[in-house]
Amino acid sequence: MIRDVLGTGHGAKPLANLDVFCVAPLNTPAKTIPPGVIPPKKLLHGVVAGVRDYGNRMGIPTIAGAVAFHPGYLGNPLVFCGTVGLMPRDSADGRVEPGDLVVVAGGRTGRDGIHGATFSSIELSSESENQSGGSVQIGHAIHEKTVTDFVLAASEEHLFHAITDCGAGGLSSAVGEMGAELGAEVDLEKVPLKYDGLSATEVWISEAQERMVLAVSPSEWPRLAEVARLEGVEATPIGTFTGNGQLALRWDGERVGDLNCHFLHEGRPRERLRSIFTPPQHLPVCWSLENENFETVLLELLRSEDVASKEWIIRQYDHEVQGKSVLKPLLGPMGGPADATVIRGVLGRPRGILIGIGLRHHLGTIDPFEMAVGGIVEAVSNCIASGADPERIALLDNFCWGDCRRPDSLGTLVEACRGCYEAAVTLKAPFVSGKDSLNNVFTWKDNAGVVKEQSIPPTLLATAIGQINDVSLCVSSDFKRAGNRIALVGISTTELGGSQLAVIGRTTGGEIPKVDFKNCQNTFKSIYDLNQQRLIASCHDLSDGGLGVALAEMAIGGGLGADINLEKVPLDDTGNLAKPDELMSLLRVACAETPGRFLIEVKEENASEVDRILQGSTWSWIGTVTNDSLLTIRCGEDSVVTQTLVHKLATAWREQSTAQTHGKS
């Protein structure tokens, strides 16, 4: 990902990394783990260590992320990594000129990573580790860092016309893409090797890391070579971009490949696949509540893996290197969770970039359309809560799906794409990047020798990149001062399908809360207007666990209490009213996960101005911030549903993180 940024236009500076992991629940019983599968706890610790060692050494802050849990990721865990880069406005377009040298710079080529791209797209099985070990590329962060320093130095002096990283497919796709129109001839024996013995084919397709391909005018080559030498990077011309439209490969002068570029890029006939989508039947909500009360369920939600603090991971990543961080992943005096994380683009300048992440993976098998729009709205809401301008948001989509040759699986993909389209068009937020990984199926033989298979749940990760002109207007999620008022902005429904209440096993069935775009857009604009006038002391979007969890998180971050009344929550027409003596009705209002809602904290003296600006929006005052260190939830003025120490909420929220911190690394 870092090299993708480096290989864009005339080279962009990597600014921040984010990572999202999807794994099976950490307490998955050992006896249910198929052969060849790494237990989820060991796997997650390993992945975290990998990202930590590479990202930290590169000096790129890892500022945002998420971990999502679902049993379906057991044999096929997902790791999403992203990098945000920055470049001068006039450096966006790289253009190869005929006669330019094909220069490979950075690491040497070896046998590691042969067929890496193929490996990442095939079905995995219990034998994969043995069969495909050589497909895994071996990275070296310091080489990558020196390559980065070299590329940025060369870019500053305009020493190359275009640049691409050697990613999937290695030189074959890097040179192939750069020479797609002009064509190129390459002498493969000139490629510097880690060791002897590679065939021409292996050199051409190896995905060995830390390599960039540059198009360099012969007149600039001497200076480029000098810059490379100063930075301690190996750079070697291996051929020429010709202009004759042929991709020609030689090995010691012998022709080993010659294909027409147009045929190579356009020659493949388009495949047609069939898709079917059968909308799932929603069963009525079924509750499993025995001795529970409101407080025990709320604590259970805070402890649940998706919601719980990820501090044990966050603190292992350097999220502050480069000095640009403005809102960090943990905020406030007591370290509550952030919505978006925010960094400055350039040190000393006020403009900021916000990153929000939305992942509604529990909806994947129930309603892929709502998973997509819900995820996108959540990612955007994160940005809005922290201060982003709703009119300047860009999106990324990452699809991970099962076997899309199956019509029903393809059907869910089509539904998710429809959701992406509708969300992007309605919110006027363009998709600027994305990636897909299809075919995430794991097969194994059980003890009886029966072949089993498991697909991941359809998973769409949405990322939103927002902008703010002046980072001093950023808002954090932690409560600021006792006596301030709390409002809930946005309309609430009480559907529970796919919610965290279902994940913790308290409900089954139920409708999925649908995104109401019109309401969302109004809400986004209202929050932005309030922010611009500095009327919000804190703001938090409601996501996993709904209102109850969001309140708890704001209290945890600020180390302050709150007193709110569920009767005041603005419900839509279908919403079930909360009744003091009916736990289920209370949980519906407090834990439903209708997307596009925000809690805001407002100073008393700003209340009337907020009243004025929010006229025409769906919203209501629901309570106040308190200094009694208690979260008090009422249903009606005189009926206290629960009164829980914030410390107790914090302990529950941090329980898993504390266990993992003290666990093995």
Add this chain to the structure above:
Amino acid sequence: MLSPRALILRGPGTNCDQETAYAFERAGGHTKRIHVQALAQSPSLLDDFQIFCIPGGFSYGDDIASGRILAIELTERLGDTLRRFHERGGLIIGICNGFQVLLQTGLLTPDSTSGKQAATLTRNASGRFIDCWIRLQATPGNCVFLRGLDHFELPVAHAEGRFTTVDKTFLQQLDSRGQFVLHYAKDRNGQQTNPNGSEQNVAGMCDTTGRIFGLMPHPERFIEATQHPAWAGRLDPHADGAGLTFFRNALRVIGKDLG
């Protein structure tokens, strides 16, 4: 009056050079980031500077021991240059990996017995990298960088920050000479902090002249209020951070010398 100039050393794996340069510039200085190879080729480059700064990062990947290879390069190829630089009144600061490098060069402990390295920064007691904010207490003594500082917060971000010495005697020697000028302090609840298990909660130390200083926390990451994790809604976003004082102090001292 000449404007004080700071040389920010960079090499393979250095990654805090830009924000450190920014910190010196915000404090009113001029900076240049120079690659260790370029400096080793032309040591006279250092003549134009009054401050020599080794910023944070993972120099050469820290593959042998943190800071070891860069320290060897500095000692072998620039040892005399740096000693002369220090003797003519130059200031040397090493931050995080730079502190690890400084300790490995022996510049902070020139009189350690037997010529062996007598103090080091080793793996955190937790065995893990940690990024968090921490309360510190300065007891500046003659350390020019810490003048006027008492209790303040800075972030730490390292996997190898546990200060330790070859034996207790040497530890006491350094302590009694007042070289431990920066300690991890008690937090607001009165709990002693120590993110890495350092002996005596040492967060930073200087040489006996007070002009060579190394520390694990990152002053360059708290130059302005918005870098603090709890600034939003609590601090004036345009206020200075405690870390800026380090760089202002250095420039002030040099400014006086430059007259």
